[in-house]
Amino acid sequence: MTVRAVTHSPFGVHRVLDPTGERVTLPQAARVLDPSPETAPDEVRIDVEVLNLDAASYRQLREKHTGADGVDGGAVRQEVLDIVAVRGKMQNPVTGSGGMLIGTVAQVGPESPLGLQVGDRVATLVSLSLTPLAITDGLASWDGMSERVPASGHAILFGRSIAAVLPDDLDPELALMVMDVCGAPALAQRVVQGYVARGHVPSVAVLGAAGKSGSLSLAAARDAGAGRRVAVVPDAREAELLRGTGLAEEVAVADARSPLGLEAAVRQAGGPVDVTVVCVDVPGCEQPAIMVTAQGGTVIYFSMATSFAAAALGAEGLAADVTMLVGNGYTPGHADYALSLLRGDDALRGLFESRLAAEQTGPA
Structure with a gap:
């Protein structure tokens, strides 16, 4: 051609x-x-x-x-x-x-x-x-x-x-892993900063919190001045990855596709929350994410598995007064910001390096 x-x-x-x-x-x-x-x-x-x-x-x-x-x-x-x-x-x-x-x-x-x-x-x-x-x-x-x-x-x-x-100071493929999802932390930072600027310290829940976009979003929320941060993961193994990192005050184990299960887990962790960030790479999380978000709150859908029709109709059906944002992969300065989060947090960097090593080694 x-x-x-x-x-x-x-x-x-x-x-x-x-x-x-x-x-x-x-x-x-x-x-x-x-x-x-x-x-x-x-x-x-x-x-x-x-x-x-x-x-x-x-x-x-x-x-x-x-x-x-x-x-x-x-x-x-x-x-x-x-x-x-x-x-x-x-x-x-x-x-x-x-x-x-x-x-x-x-x-x-x-x-x-x-x-x-x-x-x-x-x-x-x-x-x-x-x-x-x-x-x-x-x-x-x-x-x-x-x-x-x-x-x-x-x-x-x-x-x-x-x-x-x-960048010269990072493994190129480590940098690629960060840049691949750099839109998520940049948008999470912007949303949290908006709450803080209005005089409200928001609580934040991240669904899929042990993954690339999820862990960076937790770091960005903390950096932007969020209050209680709740990390939601699907199993005990991922929960153990996050405990002790300082990225979240609470780690909740729940299936993000289960409306009642997720709602109960986030409520036990102090929810509902002001900001929910969806970083789960499977469909079916749209309405559960709305359920754990307080009235007047914000849901960021940063997943290509999201059905935006399900999100919109779900909010209507739940009589939920929430702002729903599409996770745009571009925000000015997003790559530099995500890399700065990685450089400034040894625990976060360790999560990424472990994931990269596992991908390069392949299955046992």
Whole structure:
């Protein structure tokens, strides 16, 4: 394929192959993108090193290919290859989500506004669901058993894309893990600061608190001046990971999909709370999250598994006067802020390093 002969757009519309004409969409909503390596004047081409699939997408792929004998990693790998080959991007057709990548800048168009230089090692801060992508190694170094995907190929960033040069003081893949979810702590910080500015110290509950976005959101809430922080996790193992870290005053074990179970657990931990952050990568948490949020409170849905129709209709059905926010992956300065949280908290950094070591080692 070659780049379509239309005026290039900073939004990447010139890379959309399907749909076309009057129904042409932005790249994230497109069915097929053109991943050709030739760059438009404001584009950047990146040589890919590692993909990081988002949690909801990887979970769906893993569950789809789990049988009586366990996970078929080869089938997971082949489906990712098929998605990229057909769509020209890594966008899970079920979840609609993608992930991020690490790579090295190979070419910079003369009109690119991103401030990148050839040779920079970067993490993309835009989703793979809208990033033109081609894979050339068949993902031969990936066993399909983790979100971390060693890969060779190239990706294209548009004029309106975002990327960050990897910091020198952190393992590049550790930095990628943080940047992958950096929108969550930035938004949590902003919401908590808004309460504090109005003279109210808010209580905060984080669902999925031991994960990447969850643990960072707890750290951000503490940094922003939150009061009682409640970490909700699904089992005793994850609860043990958080106890003693100082990220939360209370650690509650509950299924975030269970309305009555979650409500009881958060109530016992001092709830309902002013702010609830949903970082669980499975569907069904929309209405339980509303139930644990006080009237006049705020629910942040930072999960690609969220059904926003279920959230809106659930709030109506529960007569809940809550503000519901979509977890936008972009907030100005979000990557630097998330990395600063990691650098400033040894316990938080330990959680991330343990997770990275487990992904790099793979299953026993």
